[in-house]
Amino acid sequence: MSDRPDPGPGTQPPDFDAAFRDKLRDLLLWRRDVRRFLGTPLPDGLLEGLLAQAALAPSVGNSQPWRFVVVEDAARRKAVRDDFEQANQDALAGYSGERAQTYAGLKLAGLDKAPVQLAVFADRATERGHGLGQNTMPEMLPYSVVAAVNTLWLAARAAGVGVGWVSILHPGRVSQILDVPKDWHLVAYLCLGLPEEEHLEPELVRAGWQDRADVSEFILRR
Amino acid sequence: MSDRPDPGPGTQPPDFDAAFRDKLRDLLLWRRDVRRFLGTPLPDGLLEGLLAQAALAPSVGNSQPWRFVVVEDAARRKAVRDDFEQANQDALAGYSGERAQTYAGLKLAGLDKAPVQLAVFADRATERGHGLGQNTMPEMLPYSVVAAVNTLWLAARAAGVGVGWVSILHPGRVSQILDVPKDWHLVAYLCLGLPEEEHLEPELVRAGWQDRADVSEFILRR
Numbered sequence: 001m002s003d004r005p006d007p008g009p010g011t012q013p014p015d016f017d018a019a020f021r022d023k024l025r026d027l028l029l030w031r032r033d034v035r036r037f038l039g040t041p042l043p044d045g046l047l048e049g050l051l052a053q054a055a056l057a058p059s060v061g062n063s064q065p066w067r068f069v070v071v072e073d074a075a076r077r078k079a080v081r082d083d084f085e086q087a088n089q090d091a092l093a094g095y096s097g098e099r100a101q102t103y104a105g106l107k108l109a110g111l112d113k114a115p116v117q118l119a120v121f122a123d124r125a126t127e128r129g130h131g132l133g134q135n136t137m138p139e140m141l142p143y144s145v146v147a148a149v150n151t152l153w154l155a156a157r158a159a160g161v162g163v164g165w166v167s168i169l170h171p172g173r174v175s176q177i178l179d180v181p182k183d184w185h186l187v188a189y190l191c192l193g194l195p196e197e198e199h200l201e202p203e204l205v206r207a208g209w210q211d212r213a214d215v216s217e218f219i220l221r222r
Numbered sequence: 223m224s225d226r227p228d229p230g231p232g233t234q235p236p237d238f239d240a241a242f243r244d245k246l247r248d249l250l251l252w253r254r255d256v257r258r259f260l261g262t263p264l265p266d267g268l269l270e271g272l273l274a275q276a277a278l279a280p281s282v283g284n285s286q287p288w289r290f291v292v293v294e295d296a297a298r299r300k301a302v303r304d305d306f307e308q309a310n311q312d313a314l315a316g317y318s319g320e321r322a323q324t325y326a327g328l329k330l331a332g333l334d335k336a337p338v339q340l341a342v343f344a345d346r347a348t349e350r351g352h353g354l355g356q357n358t359m360p361e362m363l364p365y366s367v368v369a370a371v372n373t374l375w376l377a378a379r380a381a382g383v384g385v386g387w388v389s390i391l392h393p394g395r396v397s398q399i400l401d402v403p404k405d406w407h408l409v410a411y412l413c414l415g416l417p418e419e420e421h422l423e424p425e426l427v428r429a430g431w432q433d434r435a436d437v438s439e440f441i442l443r444r
Contacts, residue, residue, distance in 0.1 A: 014249075014252065016248075016379070025278075027238060029278060031280070048441075051440075056247075056253070062426040062432040067440050068441045070442070087357065091354075099352065129431075132313075132325070135312065139364070140389045143365075151250060151372065155247075159243065167355040168357065168358065169358060170358050198235045204283065204284040209283070210285070210354075212284070213350065218289050221294055222401065
């Protein structure tokens, strides 16, 4: 994280040289979905610095629809964790045989130890952006919030902070627990903290759940 | 872009030092939605390198649902552009007075000159990931594709390539034009190419459409 002021308008763009591009690729390679955290708190101000970087993400019509809720209250945290446990049991019931056994052995959330829990919402009622770009694709509002989450994730990893995205939750229930405005739509519930371990391979690859495919399988020409 | 092989498993993670973190923040600051392109083609292999980096994005259950369609055919490109023109006329009709005048003056797509057009879909029928994390939030599949788009965007900017996201399109119509499998859901239609100009301020800020707010307005504690 940097405390340098933003360069002023008219400034020449920096040179993103080969050394930087290599390290950016390393960052992408080493970004993991982290579910195992040291319980130690993050240094003061670090989270706020990461959120400031997240807010540099692209958003449809510059609508900046991201709303960040730092979840600190123990009772609310417990209610979210209870919802996760319920949703996770329901999900397990959908698998059978070996797949169910593997699923049951996965650790799918860091809600037990992550020092920071962050719920990220899309404000569907925002007037910022004046609706531009949303007419035929109203989903651009939550998509903009996903871009902020991904940006936060990369900035966090660069600062040595692990992020895990918990999607085994009922979004409506989480909104209720956190008592947010009715037009806020839950996009992501994140755990943040120092990771127990660093890995190059995703946990789901290491656990035998799902391998990586080569990108060439995903490219078509038309 | 780097042609270095991936570091092997067990390798120690790189040190993302203060100089790198400062430059990463510069990258976030200088990433723009670009609609004004030089028409020159990208160097051979550059796009494929960017797509390989996009595929390092997080995805729910490691489902890797991103499907990249490089749109090259002139008739298909024209059909997409026609759809944009129609959707843009419809959108303009929703504004009045000064706001309508400002809207009419905006350049909202680089479909005229961008050398690369890339449609990015979510494969809703993929079996990769075995449904993990999608039970209560099926939108995690398109969200994963947005993470890949955002990752592509940053890798492109680092390589000097501008990206613009065109959302003023009818997704169903674009899927039809591109003749993709029925379970593919359009997430993003992107223009890529060398930008005419570099800017620190978003085009919509410069055009007086929508200013940036301070991130502190978007943070709550619960």
